Amino acid sequence: MMPADPLLRIDGLHISFKAGQQWRDVVRGVDLRVAAGEVVGLVGESGSGKSLTALSIPQVLPPGARISSGRIVFDGTDLVGLPRKAMNERRGRDIAMIFQDPLTALNPVIPVGRQIYDSMRTHQAIGHKAALARIEELLALVGIRHPRERMRAYPHELSGGMRQRVMTALAVSSNPKLLIADEPTTALDVTVQAQVIGMLDRIRRELGIAVLFISHNLDLIAEICDRVCVMYAGKVVESSSVESVFAAPRHPYTRQLLRCIPRLDADTGPMPTIPGLPPRFDSDLVGCPFAPRCDEASDRCRTSEPPTWREPGHLAVCWDAA
């Protein structure tokens, strides 16, 4: 089912943070595949390591964090340990990213058109006039009206939804192969969310871009993703096609997440939640990290690490997955 050589292949990725004198792993061996043109969702609670995993691909981790081991093979090249210059050529051109808060993610004192222009001229042999025309086209493509006037606007002059559209135009300006979207709608109003998601979906179809979509919202994932990876405590605990995750989730954590999706048709009871908190990353983990919050956990789960259960196109890391 999966092509032999995916666009992005992450193997055994470990990311650690400096905590006091020592480095602590926050991402603890993530494996991930994204095929060309595929949309993969990455879900998990805050602190599950999903954003760090995303940031590690173009290597824009926050200060104090580093990739401690693993491979990130993109288009046949391992990005880990790639020289700065070679990495920089891929950023923005092959791998683009859009962020959670488009207000803080756009430079406040530079017109938005200029920000797109600078990125385009860095990666493409394109003339000044052609670049301007292309920006206008891109802004129209992401659904901005009067693109010619909007090019001169500063981020604070645009609404939240418009900013995220601009951010998307910036990201796809150099025809990347992979777009990483780190919770692109979390900071937006609910009504605007749907529009932006619709726009993203349309753009990636038109341009044939693979998308790694990070979210804590399973609903959104269901809407636009082909496959979904569920992360817990720095690891992928379940990965499958969207249909089978929703129809037959194998990991208790996924089941709990699904139960937490608010439904309009369900009878009004208290909103279900998952009790407890994810483990602190500075604590030593024994057994299954989800065991303390799992209502199906047995002694085995608490003492030894669970095996990986596999089936074509579906995997889960749980003792009881089968």
Add this chain to the structure above:
Amino acid sequence: MNRLRRLVHFFGGPAGFAGGCIAGLLLLSSIFAPLVAPYDPLAVNILDKLLEPDETHWMGTDQSGRDVLSRVIWGSRASLAVAGFAVVIGVTFGVAIGLFATWVRGGWLEQAIMRVLEAVSSIPLLIWAIALVGIFGVRDVQWGPLTISSELKLMVLLGLLYIPTLARLTYISALAEVASNYVAARRLQGVGELRILFSDVLPNCLSPVIVQATLMLAIGIIVEAAVSFVGLGVQPPTPSWGNMLSNGRNYLISGEWWLSVFPGAAISLTVVAFNLLGDGLRDRFDPRHSTTMGYAT
């Protein structure tokens, strides 16, 4: 050990702690100058004039044979007194005006006060200090039973020039406090506005004021030295670092370096101490550096 660590933490780290220690020692030596200084700072001894530093006179002697070390120790009194009292005046009136503006907020009076304060902030401090002390004269003025010395004039003047900055600082932090939720809660409990202002708002907006005041101590020391240096501050024979430097200047070409090097080093050490202390306190109490503005003379 633990207590020491807590003390260091209070000063915002080792640098702030070191600054606090040096400032404390300087303050003690200036208070106990009669005990610390090895000689009388005014004792003239023509036979021992212009001696190079040696074991009897660690910092040498000046043209009248006075011991430079003793004069440096006594000279700290003028510097610290001027800087200290100016800050006290500035903080007292500045905080009062800032709180008053907060109290009358929303009205024309608030606007008027803040506009005038902003306008007066555009006074360049040093030049006004020099000019005004010059205008009012360096001689002692008899005002009823009070003798107003030139130090006192400088103190009051510097204090007045500090007021706008401190008043605006208080006003900005107080306004933020007044708008906060806990103040709204206090109001709902039926606590009076004036009481809220003094018992809730004031304590909470003091930390940036204290930080700024510490940095202003450093500014005050430099300004006092500068004004005395041009002969308008503390008058000889009373020693002050500024007038010692000014005197030392005359002996620079002839090679008596110790007359200018030591008083200047004393100024630098004191200013370093207060700056380190102020920076440390700022890291501790106003970590976002949002309100205080640091050094500006």
Add this chain to the structure above:
Amino acid sequence: MASLFLRRLGFSVFSLLVVSLLLFMLTRSIPESPARIVLGDEATKTQIADFDRQHGLDRPIVVQYAVWLERLVLKGDLGRSFTTGLYMNEQIADTFPVTMELVIVAFVLASIVSVFLGTLSAFYRDSLVDYFARLLAVLGVSIPGFWLALVLILAFAVERDWFPPGGFVPLSAGLGPHLLSIALPCFCLSVFYLAVITRMTRASLLEVLNQDYMRTARASGLGRGRILMYAMRNALLPVVTIAGVSFGHMFGWALIIEQIFNIGGMSRALLTAINQRDYYMVQTVVMVFTIVFVLANLAADMINGWLNPRLAAAAA
């Protein structure tokens, strides 16, 4: 932008009005009257009254102020001293350019070096350059310029013969000697502000480098030059404000530095006036300094308005 300019300009004018009125009242409230200073203690009441009437000193202070202000604004005339009869415009024209030159050279020196150093220090945090810049920042704000001047004269003019120990050589006497004569004064004047601006550049840039939009810039694969430009456009805002204030304050410190190096700029005019109890001159010199100070702040605000579109928008 235009409305920001008008607002700031209006405020600057207002500031100058308030401050000049204050200064005017202070210089008129001194115990010795100009008539006594000129005519001496033996002058009769009528002589004093005549003098006051001649110079308009018998009128209320507010009227005197209005007359002074009208002449200044409409004719650019700073008036004549009551005591020496000298024309203020000539006095200022003689001394102001010298002080201005010192301050401008020192300011340019301080700004360029400090922005460069502060940038290096932020980009290469915890490197040797950074430690050097931070040490310089602490020392620079703590060593008073006038003491530094004495030490430098001792080291480079007395012990060695590299620079003249004082005096001002005008440009007409040759570029080399002119530059040598202003080198030490300008250096001493700039050190404090060099430290202040370095510190501000470093702190501001460090904060900007942590912002989300810098992550976007890196994720867009922009080159080093662009990254620097994107960061600096934001980081310079507080630096420009501090630089504007610094420029104004440098004029104050220039007085002391001129005094040490025996340079005949505004300081000599001011201190001579103080010694001669020529309060009109004192008032004029202080007013000129205050105008420069306010204009420097206005210029900084304008540059910031141009750098930061949000400021201009807030004023509109």
